[in-house]
Each structure stands twice: as structure tokens, then as C-alpha cells.
Amino acid sequence: MPRLCKTLGPDPPGRWFVSGYRRNFISDYDGLAGQWWDPRGPLAPLGWIARARAAFVPDADANAGTDAATGAGAPQARLLDVACGGGLFGPHLAGKGYRVFGVDLSATALKEALGHGFDAVARADITRLPFADESFDVVTAGQCLEHVQDPFAVVAELCRVLRPGGTLIVDTIPDTRIARLVAITLAENVPLPGRPARGTHDHRLFVNRERLARVARSHGVELRLLGLRPRFRDFIRYLAGRRQEVRMVPIQSTSVLCLGVGTKR
Ligand SMILES: C[S@@+](CC[C@H](N)C(=O)[O-])C[C@H]1O[C@@H](n2cnc3c(N)ncnc32)[C@H](O)[C@@H]1O
Numbered sequence: 001m002p003r004l005c006k007t008l009g010p011d012p013p014g015r016w017f018v019s020g021y022r023r024n025f026i027s028d029y030d031g032l033a034g035q036w037w038d039p040r041g042p043l044a045p046l047g048w049i050a051r052a053r054a055a056f057v058p059d060a061d062a063n064a065g066t067d068a069a070t071g072a073g074a075p076q077a078r079l080l081d082v083a084c085g086g087g088l089f090g091p092h093l094a095g096k097g098y099r100v101f102g103v104d105l106s107a108t109a110l111k112e113a114l115g116h117g118f119d120a121v122a123r124a125d126i127t128r129l130p131f132a133d134e135s136f137d138v139v140t141a142g143q144c145l146e147h148v149q150d151p152f153a154v155v156a157e158l159c160r161v162l163r164p165g166g167t168l169i170v171d172t173i174p175d176t177r178i179a180r181l182v183a184i185t186l187a188e189n190v191p192l193p194g195r196p197a198r199g200t201h202d203h204r205l206f207v208n209r210e211r212l213a214r215v216a217r218s219h220g221v222e223l224r225l226l227g228l229r230p231r232f233r234d235f236i237r238y239l240a241g242r243r244q245e246v247r248m249v250p251i252q253s254t255s256v257l258c259l260g261v262g263t264k265r
Helices: 044-054 107-114 151-161 177-186 209-218 232-239
Strands: 003-006 016-019 077-082 098-104 120-123 136-142 162-172 224-230 248-251 258-263
Touching: 044 136, 044 162, 044 224, 044 248, 077 151, 098 107, 098 136, 107 120, 136 151, 151 162, 151 209, 162 209, 209 224, 209 258, 224 232
Parallel strands: 077 098, 077 136, 098 120, 136 162
Antiparallel strands: 003 016, 162 258, 224 248, 224 258
16 A cells, blocks of 8 residues: 655655655665664665575686686686675675675665675666676676666676676566565565565566566576575574574575576677
8 A cells, every 4th residue: 555655865865755656765775874784674684685695606716717717816706796785795705716896876885895895896876887898707686676777777787797607696576466465565564673664665676587587698698597585494583583694595486586597608
């Protein structure tokens, strides 16, 4: 049901909007500075997904890279995490051997990312990445395609900056009724720890999986799609205050949370 809500961030400051009609102010993320790392705060589930995403990142040595193969003195393999937010992915990349770059529009989020395993960050729009073609060994985009007007333009950009043989990992919320029920109706309204702020998601921006795969393919990346769900036991213990994090497990169904991984031709 439409509801009158206020934006969270300073820019625009506390603007009123009718939930269901106008969502996804980028400034909302600026307003969440300081909450990125709260294990029971509104961004907590992003941390759970970040851990699951990291399992798909190959070790840099195993990456048949242009430079990694040349041995001593070769530049370090490069991973780009687009819309990196407060850097929740960073700690999970430790030991994988990458120089980690992040971009986001939220300046306050980027500041947090720098303190959490990101080597360099830039304030940039993910629909126009400020990087040369084929300049990264791994490109990741976690939980951001469902926040932009044209997610497929972003996918094209991700593929452009990825080198041939490099790995692309994207995860997002698909345009299904069940995703809308779970990610908006339940997740944003049931008062539990880790609840995202009301208006975090706009179902009209949820991503069509077939088109996601098709666009990636047309840019040289065959995505394997799989789903993720919280481990139920962890979730119960989390709600009871007996765990600080919920592990996500891979599943076949991509209808609520969908992760795609592929190698560029
Ligand atoms: C749900 S958060 C995900 C953050 C991070 N990827 C993670 O999984 O923890 C979405 C992020 O996308 C960023 N964002 C949204 N639209 C963007 C755009 N057009 N360009 C850059 N960043 C954007 C927001 O600032 C926010 O940090």
C-alpha cells in the first residue's frame, strides 16, 4: 500500500515521497553512513551476500591473467567492485591476491570502503565507468543493478572493462512477484533486525534474468545463474541474538536472489 515516507539522506534533506512511487534516492546511501557495518542494522543482509559472492572470486594466481602469468615484477591482478557501498565485500577478498578498486556515487560510503580492504576508490556512476576497456581481471556488481534505471547498460559497462578470460560476478533481485513479496513487503516491513529501510527497493527496477543473461552474452560473458537463500538455522539464531551473521547457501531457484558468474570470451 502506498505510504508517505521521508528520504534518509541529507541531499535531498528529508524529502517526502510516496513509497511505491518514488524510491532509490542515491542520497539515501549517504544518509546511511555509519550503518554499513552494523551487524543488526539495515544493511546487514548485504554483508551476508558479500560473503557468499566472494566464494565465486577465483584466486588471482589461478586467473590466467595477462600479467599474472609473467611472474616476478608483474602488476598485481585487479578486481573492480562497482557500487561498492561501504566496502562490505572488501574483507572477503583478503588473501585472494587482488588490488581492489571500488566505485560508488556515495562519497560517505566510499570513505568507509577505503578502511575495509579497498586499495583505491572513485566516485563514479556505474553506467559510465571511468576505466579503459579490458582493464580488470575480475569485475563484481553486488546488489546494485536493481537500483539503476538501465541495469543492462551497466552490464555492458562491466563487460567492457573486464579483460578476456576475466571473471564477471553480478547479483541482484529479479523481477518476480515472489522477490517483490520477500524483498519489499516482508523485508522492509516486518520489524526484525537487519530490516532494510522502507523505500530501499522499487520493484519496477527489479531485473529481468533472461535479459541479464542475454545482454552479458552479447558482450562476451556467458553467465551461469544460481540463487541464494539464508541458511535457516543461522537466520533463526540471528533473530534470537545468538549469531551476528547469516550464511547464505546457493540454490537452484533464482526467483528471489539471483547471482550470475561467467568468464569473458
Ligand atoms: C544496496 S547497495 C550495495 C552496496 C554493495 N555493492 C554491497 O553489496 O554491499 C547499492 C549501492 O549502489 C550505489 N549506487 C546506486 N546507483 C549507483 C550509480 N548509478 N553509480 C554508482 N553507484 C550507485 C549506492 O550508492 C549504494 O552504495
